[in-house]
Amino acid sequence: xxxxxxxxxxxxxxxxxxxxxxxxxxxxxxxxxxxxxxxxxxxxxxxxxxxxxxxxxxxxxxxxxxxxxxxxxxxxxxxxxxxxxxxxxxxxxxxxxxxxxxxxxxxxxxxxxxxxxxxxxxxxxxxxxxxxxxxxxxxxxxxxxxxxxxxxxxxxxxxxxxxxxxxxxxxxxxxxxxxxxxxxxxxxxxxxxxxxxxxxxxxxxxxxxxxxxxxxxxxxxxxxxxxxxxxxxxxxxxxxxxxxxxxxxxxxxxxxxxxxxxxxxxxxxxxxxxxxxxxxxxxxxxxxxxxxxxxxxxxxxxxxxxxxxxxxxxxxxxxxxxxxxxxxxxxxxxxxxxxxxxxxxxxxxxxxxxxxxxxxxxxxxxxxxxxxxxxxxxxxxxxxxxxxxxxxxxxxxxxxxxxxxxxxxxxxxxxxxxxxxxxxxxxxxxxxx
Numbered sequence: 001x002x003x004x005x006x007x008x009x010x011x012x013x014x015x016x017x018x019x020x021x022x023x024x025x026x027x028x029x030x031x032x033x034x035x036x037x038x039x040x041x042x043x044x045x046x047x048x049x050x051x052x053x054x055x056x057x058x059x060x061x062x063x064x065x066x067x068x069x070x071x072x073x074x075x076x077x078x079x080x081x082x083x084x085x086x087x088x089x090x091x092x093x094x095x096x097x098x099x100x101x102x103x104x105x106x107x108x109x110x111x112x113x114x115x116x117x118x119x120x121x122x123x124x125x126x127x128x129x130x131x132x133x134x135x136x137x138x139x140x141x142x143x144x145x146x147x148x149x150x151x152x153x154x155x156x157x158x159x160x161x162x163x164x165x166x167x168x169x170x171x172x173x174x175x176x177x178x179x180x181x182x183x184x185x186x187x188x189x190x191x192x193x194x195x196x197x198x199x200x201x202x203x204x205x206x207x208x209x210x211x212x213x214x215x216x217x218x219x220x221x222x223x224x225x226x227x228x229x230x231x232x233x234x235x236x237x238x239x240x241x242x243x244x245x246x247x248x249x250x251x252x253x254x255x256x257x258x259x260x261x262x263x264x265x266x267x268x269x270x271x272x273x274x275x276x277x278x279x280x281x282x283x284x285x286x287x288x289x290x291x292x293x294x295x296x297x298x299x300x301x302x303x304x305x306x307x308x309x310x311x312x313x314x315x316x317x318x319x320x321x322x323x324x325x326x327x328x329x330x331x332x333x334x335x336x337x338x339x340x341x342x343x344x345x346x347x348x349x350x351x352x353x354x355x356x357x358x359x360x361x362x363x364x365x366x367x368x369x370x371x372x373x374x375x376x377x378x379x380x381x382x383x384x385x386x387x388x389x390x391x392x393x394x395x396x397x398x399x400x401x402x403x404x405x406x407x408x409x410x411x412x413x414x415x416x417x418x419x420x421x422x423x424x425x426x427x428x429x430x431x432x433x
Contacts, residue, residue, distance in 0.1 A: 004052065006057055007054065009090060088138065092126045118133050120146075122148060176257065181263065258287070262292050263291055294332070381433050397432075
C-alpha cells in the first residue's frame, strides 16, 4: 500500500523515459516527436526500500496550443488532487517556456511536495544553464538525465523522505476491489451480490467515477467490496475523466487485499485488462479473473477450455490464477466468484511451518539441484517462509548469485504443487548460508 507519485510537464521533456527508468521496464513508448504518450501509464517503483506507484501523465496535443494548454491544466489539477507528491519535469535544452510557467503557476498554489526535475542535464554547461529554472518560483531544482540516469538518485532520495509511511494492514475488514475496463459489469456485479441497486448502472462507459466501499457478509466471512471506475485507454472520453478513473482505480488496487479482475467476454483479455492484471500482480495482491457476459458468447464443447488457455498464455509464468466464467445479468456463478475470492484471501495469508516446508522441498531440490555454473555447484541447505503479508520464501545456499530465474520459477512451481497458493503472487529469495 504505497504512495502515488505523478510526473507532470509539457510534451517531449523526457517524462516517459524517466518513468521507464523508475519502473525498470520499457513500458511507455519514447520518441523524439512530442505527444507520443496518449494513454496513461502507471507502474510500481521503489527506492531505498520504499515502494510507490508512478503515473506518467504524458502530453496531450490536439489542434492548437491553446487547447493543449487547457488540457495540461486539467491533467496537473487532477494529479495534484490524487498524488501524494508531484515531479514537475522541464527541459534544460528549451529553457523556461510559457507552458512551463503556466504549470508552475498552478503548482505554486498547492500544499503538496513538488520536485522540479530539470532533465537532459548531462554536462557542466547544461548544469550552469539549469539555474534559470529558479525563476519558476518552486525553490530547489534537481538536475538529471532520464536517459543515462545521472542525478536521479538525489531526486529519489528527497522524494521518498516526504512520502507517507506505509500503513500496516489495520484490523479493518479485508478489501476486495472489483477492477476492469468500463462497461465490464463491475457495478452490476456488486448490485447483484447485495441484492439492491446501490450503484448506478448504464450502458454509458464511465458511469462510476469513484471507488466506493460496501460491507458484505457471506460464507461466514465479512469483508469490504470496492467498486472502482473503469481503467480505459484514451478513446471517446475526455482526458480528465480517463485520468481520474486511472488514479482512483490504482489507489483501490494499492489498498485492497484481493483484486477481482472483471473482463467482458465479448472483448477478450485485451491489452488494457492485461495492464490491470499486471498492476495487481506487481502490487502482490490476490487475483481472481472473472469473464463476465459469458451468456453472450457462442459456445462449443471446448469454449471454456480454449478461453482459459488463451488467458493463461498471456499471464504466463503466473498461471496459478482462478478464472471463472460468469453472467452477472443472469446471476450465474457470482457467489462462486466471491467464494473463490475468499479462498484467495486465505491463501495470501497462509503460513507454512518451516519443518513441513523443508521436509517437502529439500528432497525435491536434492533430486533436481540448480544447474552448475562455471564448474561450481549450488547446494541449498534450508528454506523458510518469511513473515510478510504475502508469500515470500528464502532458500539458503552456498552460492546464491548462481541461482537464475528459471530455477526460482521451478521452486515456485513445486511450492504451488504441494501447497495451495492459487491466485497469489509469490517471491523467491536466495540467501547466503
